[in-house]
Amino acid sequence: MTRTIITAALTGVLATRDQCPAIPYTPREIGEEAARAAQEGAAIVHIHARTPEGGPDWSVETFAQIYTEVRARSDVIVNFSTGAVGVPAEQRIAHIRELKPEMAALNMGSMNYAIYSERRKEFIHDHVFANPFKDISFFLKTMNEANIRPELECFDTGHIGNTRPLIHQGILNPPYQFSLIMGVLGGIPASTRHLIDQVDTLPPQSHWQVIGISLAQWPLAADARNQLGLEPAPRPAPAMHRSN
Numbered sequence: 184m185t186r187t188i189i190t191a192a193l194t195g196v197l198a199t200r201d202q203c204p205a206i207p208y209t210p211r212e213i214g215e216e217a218a219r220a221a222q223e224g225a226a227i228v229h230i231h232a233r234t235p236e237g238g239p240d241w242s243v244e245t246f247a248q249i250y251t252e253v254r255a256r257s258d259v260i261v262n263f264s265t266g267a268v269g270v271p272a273e274q275r276i277a278h279i280r281e282l283k284p285e286m287a288a289l290n291m292g293s294m295n296y297a298i299y300s301e302r303r304k305e306f307i308h309d310h311v312f313a314n315p316f317k318d319i320s321f322f323l324k325t326m327n328e329a330n331i332r333p334e335l336e337c338f339d340t341g342h343i344g345n346t347r348p349l350i351h352q353g354i355l356n357p358p359y360q361f362s363l364i365m366g367v368l369g370g371i372p373a374s375t376r377h378l379i380d381q382v383d384t385l386p387p388q389s390h391w392q393v394i395g396i397s398l399a400q401w402p403l404a405a406d407a408r409n410q411l412g413l414e415p416a417p418r419p420a421p422a423m424h425r426s427n
Contacts, residue, residue: 190227190262190362190392191220197298197308199237208233210245214252221259227286228253229262229334232278241270246278262286262334265322268296268310272318276325286360289322289333290314292342295369312369319345323354335361338370340377343384350386357388365403366396373403 193207193216200206207213217228232240232249246263253261261284265275279287296312299305326333333355337343349355363381366373371381373395385391395403 188227188392189225190229191217191225192229192394193217193220194231194233196231196239196264196266206237208235208237210248210252213249214256217253217259217261218256221257225259227260227262229264229288231264231266239267241267241274241278243278243281246282250282250284260285262288264288266290266312266336268312272321275318276322279322279331280325280329283329283331286332286334287322287326288336288362289319289326290336290338290342291319291345292337292339294338294342294367296338297368299368316345316348320349320352320354323349327354327356332360335359336364337361337381338364338367340371340381340384343381346386357386359386359389361385361389361391362394363391364394364396375403378403 193213195206198206200208207216213230213233217230220228230249230253232242232245234240234245250261253259263278263282263284263286265279265288267275290312291314293311293313293315296308296310297306298308300307323333335346343361346355346359363378365371365377371377378393382391393403
């Protein structure tokens with residue numbers, strides 16, 4: 184029997200309780216959601232820290248509280264985010280260096296990152312998500328020094344190609360753990376055809392999971408490794424509001 188590895192992305196960074204009331208904000212809430220996800224079969228939890236009001240939080244202290252709350256309830260693998268807009272690189276990686284979770288997200292390229300409302304005919308979010316090679320290399324070297332496994336987050340096929348110089352330099356070593364994120368406006372559309380192309384592009388000795396954004400996660404959920412939860416699907420249809 185083939186094992187399916189599920190990552191539960193518990194929080195996300197942009198969606199709020201106005202869009203989905205079940206999103207956890209506090210370290211205790213995140214710890215409780217992590218335990219529930221593990222009990223239902225998740226092997227990994229992917230976590231962004233939040234303020235009590237729901238905004239993004241990059242303090243080491245908050246991540247430490249989250250780590251303590253998760254570990255008090257479960258031995259699930261913890262994967263902390265390093266993705267941010269307008270936050271200095273050192274601040275984006277400080278909690279990884281200090282807390283040494285089992286995994287950490289490593290965003291593999293820059294992109295437009297937007298959310299567009301067809302109903303309102305306007306952009307709700309419109310950011311440039313900057314991840315130049317100097318930052319990617321800095322994060323990767325920090326993870327290597329702390330013996331942390333990087334999760335290679337790729338929002339488009341070109342981001343997969345960005346691994347080539349890092350592999351050649353010897354700072355990215357196999358086996359590689361890819362997350363193929365599909366359906367973000369500014370990245371690759373979510374379709375099985377695009378997924379097959381991305382998987383064919385991966386270097387040898389790669390493991391991968393697919394992450395479909397919002398309702399796009401469900402058609403992709405039949406594939407072998409998946410990330411589910413309230414981060415990839417912060418705004419389900421009105422009748423589908425749910426917890427992780």
